[in-house]
Amino acid sequence: MNRLAPLLENTVVLAAHPDDEVVVCGGLMQRMRRPIVVFATDGAPRDESFWKPYASRESYSKIRQREACQALFMAAATPVFLSGRVEGGIADQELFRRLPAAISAFQQLVEELRPNALLTLAYEGGHPDHDACCFIASIAGRRAGIPVWEAPLYHRGKDGKSTVQSFPNRSGKEVEHPVEGPWLETKLKMLEAYGSQKLVLDSFRPEIESFRPIADYDFTRPPLPWKLNYERWQWRMTGEEVAGEFREYLAANQDLVIG
Numbered sequence: 001m002n003r004l005a006p007l008l009e010n011t012v013v014l015a016a017h018p019d020d021e022v023v024v025c026g027g028l029m030q031r032m033r034r035p036i037v038v039f040a041t042d043g044a045p046r047d048e049s050f051w052k053p054y055a056s057r058e059s060y061s062k063i064r065q066r067e068a069c070q071a072l073f074m075a076a077a078t079p080v081f082l083s084g085r086v087e088g089g090i091a092d093q094e095l096f097r098r099l100p101a102a103i104s105a106f107q108q109l110v111e112e113l114r115p116n117a118l119l120t121l122a123y124e125g126g127h128p129d130h131d132a133c134c135f136i137a138s139i140a141g142r143r144a145g146i147p148v149w150e151a152p153l154y155h156r157g158k159d160g161k162s163t164v165q166s167f168p169n170r171s172g173k174e175v176e177h178p179v180e181g182p183w184l185e186t187k188l189k190m191l192e193a194y195g196s197q198k199l200v201l202d203s204f205r206p207e208i209e210s211f212r213p214i215a216d217y218d219f220t221r222p223p224l225p226w227k228l229n230y231e232r233w234q235w236r237m238t239g240e241e242v243a244g245e246f247r248e249y250l251a252a253n254q255d256l257v258i259g
Contacts, residue, residue, distance in 0.1 A: 003175045004211060006117045006147055010034040012110065013077075014120040014137045016129035017043045017092060018068035019194045023165070023204045024151035025119060026075065026187040027179030028211070035077040036113060039068060040102060040133055042083040045092040054196075057091075063196050071193040074186055082106060093235065095132040096242045099249045102132075107140050118148045123217045124155035124168050125228030128235070128242050135219050135246050143255070148214040156229040165208055168224060169215070177209040219246040 011032050015021040021029070021037045029035045043064035044050065044057045051060035065081060072079050083090040085105045090098050110118070120137035121130040130153055141148035154164045167174060179187055187206050194201060222228060222239030231238055 004028065004177060007119055007149055007211065008032055009116040010114070011036070011117050011119055012113055012115040013037045014040060014106065014118060014133050016040050016095065016121060016127065016133050018064040018071075019191075019197045019201060020121060020130070020153060021068075021077075022071055022187065022190045022194070023201065023206075024121065024153060025209055025211075026071075026190050026206070027183045027209050028177055029075045029077055030183050030186055032077075035072075035075065036080060036115070037068075037072055037077055038080045038082050038106065038109060039065075040082050040095050040106075040136070041090045041092045041129055042081070043068075043092055046094075050092070060196070064194075067194045067196060071190040074190050074193070080109065082109070085109075093128060093237070095129040095136075096237070096245045099132065099136070099245055103136050103139055103249070106136055107143060110140050110144050110146075115146065117146055119211070120148065120150055120214075122150045122152045122155075122167060123215070123219070123223045124152060125223045125230070125239055126154040126156075128230055128237055131223060131242055132245075134214070134217070135249075138214055138217070138219070139249075139253075141214070149211050150214045151209065151211050154229065155224065156227065156232060158224075158226045160227070160232065162229070164204055165210060167210065167212070171212060171215055174210055174212045177211065179207050179209060219243065220250065 042061040044061035051057045054060040086101045118137045120133045123134040152167045228239045
């Protein structure tokens with residue numbers, strides 16, 4: 001636990017969607033002195049297949065936000081919905097298309113909250129919003145001069161097989177955090193609060209969490225040199241398109257060092 005000490009004070013967790021935070025750090029979050037979780041998107045894609053059982057995209061988004069509040073209450077964590085602070089909002093799967101507005105809003109939150117550290121999702125090509133969160137946190141952390149940590153969710157290997165909760169490229173600085181006893185019991189209850197996501201969450205291992213200081217990514221390139229998970233899902237973006245938005249932002253902001 002000593003190696004995770006930087007995350008145990010006032011930590012802001014930048015998650016893409018409600019439920020990401022419980023999978024990656026629902027156990028560790030319970031040990032943080034003042035955890036705050038910022039959800040970058042509204043949790044609802046525009047594709048009707050995701051929200052049709054809930055009548056509308058807006059209804060689905062509200063359900064996911066309500067579930068987030070219920071889950072975080074159990075860990076004494078505070079939810080913040082970044083999408084509501086950005087004009088026009090930020091739909092699920094579209095965070096990489098809203099970078100300037102999202103980064104500006106997140107930086108303002110960091111200035112207000114003055115956290116000791118940021119924790120976000122790894123750059124692993126599992127979901128474009130996860131990759132965008134990693135980029136946004138790296139920018140905000142660099143500008144604020146505070147450490148940024150990351151946690152893996154899921155990615156595809158070169159063979160196309162899906163892997164959960166394991167970094168695709170290890171740096172040697174990974175810290176494994178087993179979740180046991182009362183912390184595991186609470187984490188399981190937090191996961192249960194996300195009733196709308198049960199089928200998705202069943203594929204993760206609640207007893208395992210993994211963290212490391214953010215890797216030195218080259219965000220101008222896709223995270224992996226093979227077909228990414230969301231490309232295999234045939235979503236309406238490619239890793240090159242996502243990295244292209246990162247390149248464009250970096251090119252327009254010369255205070256940042258690429259790499």
